[in-house]
Amino acid sequence: MALQQSISASKLQRKVGTTQQILIDTVSDEGSTGRTRADAPEIDGVVHLPGVTEFQPGELVEAEITDADEYDLWVS
Amino acid sequence: MTHSDVGMATTEGGEKVGFISLGCPKALVDSERILTQLRIEGYEITPHYEDAGVVIVNTCGFIDAAKEESLEAIGEAISENGRVLVTGCMGRGEDAETIRTRHPKVLGISGPAAYEEVLGTVREVLPHRHQPNPLVDLIPAQGVKLTPRHYAYLKISEGCNHRCRFCIIPSIRGDLVSRPIGSVMDEAEGLARAGVRELLVVSQDTSAYGVDLKYQTDFWQGRPLKSNLESLASALSELGIWVRLHYVYPYPHVDALIPMMAGQAAPLYRHAAPARRSKRVATHEAARSHRKNPRSHRTLARSMPGSDNPLHFYRRLPRGDRGRVRDTSPIYRNSAAGSCWLLPILGC
Numbered sequence: 406m407a408l409q410q411s412i413s414a415s416k417l418q419r420k421v422g423t424t425q426q427i428l429i430d431t432v433s434d435e436g437s438t439g440r441t442r443a444d445a446p447e448i449d450g451v452v453h454l455p456g457v458t459e460f461q462p463g464e465l466v467e468a469e470i471t472d473a474d475e476y477d478l479w480v481s
Numbered sequence: 482m483t484h485s486d487v488g489m490a491t492t493e494g495g496e497k498v499g500f501i502s503l504g505c506p507k508a509l510v511d512s513e514r515i516l517t518q519l520r521i522e523g524y525e526i527t528p529h530y531e532d533a534g535v536v537i538v539n540t541c542g543f544i545d546a547a548k549e550e551s552l553e554a555i556g557e558a559i560s561e562n563g564r565v566l567v568t569g570c571m572g573r574g575e576d577a578e579t580i581r582t583r584h585p586k587v588l589g590i591s592g593p594a595a596y597e598e599v600l601g602t603v604r605e606v607l608p609h610r611h612q613p614n615p616l617v618d619l620i621p622a623q624g625v626k627l628t629p630r631h632y633a634y635l636k637i638s639e640g641c642n643h644r645c646r647f648c649i650i651p652s653i654r655g656d657l658v659s660r661p662i663g664s665v666m667d668e669a670e671g672l673a674r675a676g677v678r679e680l681l682v683v684s685q686d687t688s689a690y691g692v693d694l695k696y697q698t699d700f701w702q703g704r705p706l707k708s709n710l711e712s713l714a715s716a717l718s719e720l721g722i723w724v725r726l727h728y729v730y731p732y733p734h735v736d737a738l739i740p741m742m743a744g745q746a747a748p749l750y751r752h753a754a755p756a757r758r759s760k761r762v763a764t765h766e767a768a769r770s771h772r773k774n775p776r777s778h779r780t781l782a783r784s785m786p787g788s789d790n791p792l793h794f795y796r797r798l799p800r801g802d803r804g805r806v807r808d809t810s811p812i813y814r815n816s817a818a819g820s821c822w823l824l825p826i827l828g829c
Contacts, residue, residue: 428679428723430629445681445725446632463631463678 410475417450417473424469427452427480429460439466441478450476495523495611495618498603499533499562501554502627504541506683506727507654508569509627510636511594512539515568517624518600523613526625530561534607535588537599540571540580542653548576555584564588564606568599570653593654594639623668623675632679633672637665637713641685642692650685659691662708663699666716670701679723682713688730711737 427439436455472479502512540551573592589602638659691708
């Protein structure tokens with residue numbers, strides 16, 4: 406898993422700075438989560454949008470990816 | 482308990498059923514189908530053991546860990562409620578015997594996709610006294626879903642014609658039986674109309690779709706379509722929503738999907754499923770030439786409670802706008818050989 410993790414991390418790093426279409430999955434007072442086109446639900450990673458609260462689950466938005474770790478992406 | 486009359490406005494509900502859905506997305510679709518039929522017949526679904534007249538457990542028999550989890554779920558349902566029906570992939574053969582031995586109090590055991598059998602047993606052990614009233618017993622047109630409202634699973638076939646030595650699936654689910662494409666597209670269209678924004682196409686072997694039907698022509702919206710993967714992908718792309726194809730094995734004809742995905746991230750796969758190494762590498766190279774990002778996936782999905790959020794699109798991307806490069810709606814291919822080959826690598 407450690408090898409997969411580092412491969413995943415570098416692939417996701419390449420997405421930082423790109424604009425992605427994101428399908429919003431959950432929205433709370435703290436922010437939203439969603440998935441890009443490459444992310445299957447409950448299988449792949451997610452996109453975190455902290456502080457973003459104006460959307461509803463199921464909305465499609467475009468945003469620039471600002472950060473990434475081994476499995477997830479961030480828009481902040 | 483009084484017998485409710487269809488003509489009366491009644492607050493009395495129907496008999497309540499509890500449901501535990503384990504296993505993969507294909508099993509989840511089976512759970513959805515059973516729940517939909519239960520709701521049609523006037524049963525209510527409850528998340529509380531103490532309220533349920535019977536609890537159904539849809540089991541997974543894919544690997545030892547899954548079987549153990551299924552047996553524990555059955556045990557918990559028996560101790561918390563006592564009236565338990567077992568169905569699903571452990572409900573046949575040796576696994577069914579294991580269940581009978583370990584949990585003799587189970588009221589009934591049936592195999593996977595045994596919808597009629599489950600319903601029949603529920604009617605026996607929990608006869609419903611509530612007449613379904615279409616005015617109050619609302620069921621969504623697309624059926625009961627176990628996913629949030631914005632995405633849904635679409636099962637296009639059952640079973641698998643391969644006999645991979647490491648895989649138990651064909652002995653549980655049988656040979657490939659594909660749904661005619663008209664039926665699949667009608668369901669997909671209904672889901673899109675109901676507000677689903679992402680379709681997750683699932684089966685045991687999505688690439689093989691239609692081979693048992695000899696790719697027969699079927700009709701959708703009055704148009705003839707062949708029951709094969711390329712036609713299906715093309716037709717689904719007309720719906721204007723995300724389409725994610727799971728369980729796509731690298732058969733040669735699958736290459737035809739790659740141009741449809743031009744410009745997208747296309748997950749790839751390498752595994753010990755049918756295809757010689759040279760073919761897999763060739764597919765990988767073809768995809769690279771379209772600038773894809775290879776990815777490998779593992780599927781082991783669980784059921785999720787439905788979300789009640791209504792869909793309000795106040796800043797949605799217009800349906801026609803899918804970006805600069807492509808002129809068809811996006812189709813993404815995620816593939817996983819169930820969980821088989823990835824399990825040793827992921828340490829599960």
